[in-house]
Amino acid sequence: MNVVKKTPTIQDVARFASVSTATVSRALTSPERVSEHTRARISEAVRVTGYTPNQSARSLRQKTARTILVALPDIGNPFFSVILDAVEREAAARGYGVLVANRFSGGDSGVRMRDYFMSNRVDGLLLFDGSVDLEQLMLLTGGPTPFPLIVVCEEIPHAPFHTVKTDNSYAAERATRHLIELGHRRIGHVRGPQGNVLTMEREAGFRRAMEAAGLDTPPQWLLPGAFEMEAGAMAAQHFMALDKRPTAVFAANDESAIGFISGLRQHGLDCPADVSVVGFDDLALSAHVWPPLTTMRQPRAALGRIAAGALIDVIEGERNSRVPMHMVLSSEMIVRGSTCRPPAPATPLLQPADLVLP
Structure with a gap:
């Protein structure tokens, strides 16, 4: 016949230490409220009864939780x-x-x-x-x-x-330089949440790369966002409303970049053929969306x-x-399929008046 051993309870500890269950509870949760002598007795009761792991008994003696x-x-x-x-x-x-x-x-x-x-x-x-x-x-x-x-x-x-x-600021600068090196000259930015220190650092890196290349950043190309896919999709709506659109965008994180690409697709634009996109973080998802996301990999x-x-x-x-x-x-630059050279300018069609007959 198997004998099931009874699990020790707080009442067992209290009986062994000759204190109330309330005192045991205080010793376990707020040891500064219990005298050192009483803590020692309860610690010994914990050890003998096996009510809690040895770690808890050691914490009682040392006043640490580990x-x-x-x-x-x-x-x-x-x-x-x-x-x-x-x-x-x-x-x-x-x-x-x-x-x-x-x-x-x-x-x-x-x-x-x-x-x-x-x-x-x-x-x-x-x-x-x-x-x-x-x-x-x-x-x-x-x-x-x-x-x-x-x-x-x-x-x-x-x-x-x-x-x-x-290195948020430098990594954002490196991400933006990647787009510049591909030949993009009109580059926008999907920001992070307003007031967030990461938002400010990554935007500073973006601006530094643009200024070093002598490129303008019209205020309307700084799209409002947050670190969420829904915010990226909303940024795509702002992007579509622009009179003159960037050919590339650096997003403050991967989630907003993925949401932005999805939003572009809903409006009939292709990434990267129409717009190149770079993210930040390198989430596991980023390698498996379509197109796979170019991003800055944080050493998480x-x-x-x-x-x-x-x-x-x-x-x-x-x-x-x-x-x-x-x-x-x-951080490390990870180049995938969401970035390419900007689309070549369309060649204007010749009109009949432009033809020169021999």
Whole structure:
């Protein structure tokens, strides 16, 4: 006869430690609210009963969670999948878990982050959202026990935080130069979301390449957009309404580039025969749409691995938390089928009056 072993409960821990279940709960979630002596008893009860993994018992003794928090602006964005995988792998290799928080921006973002830290649920934060209020972040990271924080992918201007990002401005310049080298002289740009630091950096790189080539950028060729396919399709509508259209477009990311190409097709234009398009990111989808998308490949796995490793170094005291580290990784130009030389100007047909008879 098989005997099913009873799963340990919080009541078992409370009985073993001779405390209430409420005290056990506080010790597990908010250890700063429980005396050191009581935490030690509950830690021993956790170990003996097997109520939680040994990791939790160790965290009680050391007042650490051995967990890092990843705060994303949009967990549904496929851009973050490779980065998150790399973060989890690096964290696991160093004995840490990963907790993901979605849509972390907003007025209560600082309160939420402080709650994670003060409740001993996490030891540090990888922040992927540059829109979080700077004043709240400064309060969180200042003081005698600063919250370990690294900003990833985006950069918060004038903020003394560690950052790990890619060369957005230079990569955008390189993408635009690719179109110029193909012979395009009328080049437009599908922008990212207004006010976003990536939008500004990539537009700056686009403008720098155009100015270096002596090419004009009429304001109407800077098409409103966002980092979404729907925004790219909407940009195509603005494009079709132009009196004089560019022969090529650099889009601020792959999703908007793919949406833009789809929108062009709905209006009877072909990519790249009528309009060449370059994106940014190199999502997995980008190699499999039609035409396959020319784009700037961000080293997303390296971003996740390096950022997670650097954060754990700060948590463990191997990196100075008060001396900002700024690491910039290089992107790679990936040329596929969405770009080609501009269409040749149409040769005007000869009219009867133009004919010269012998």
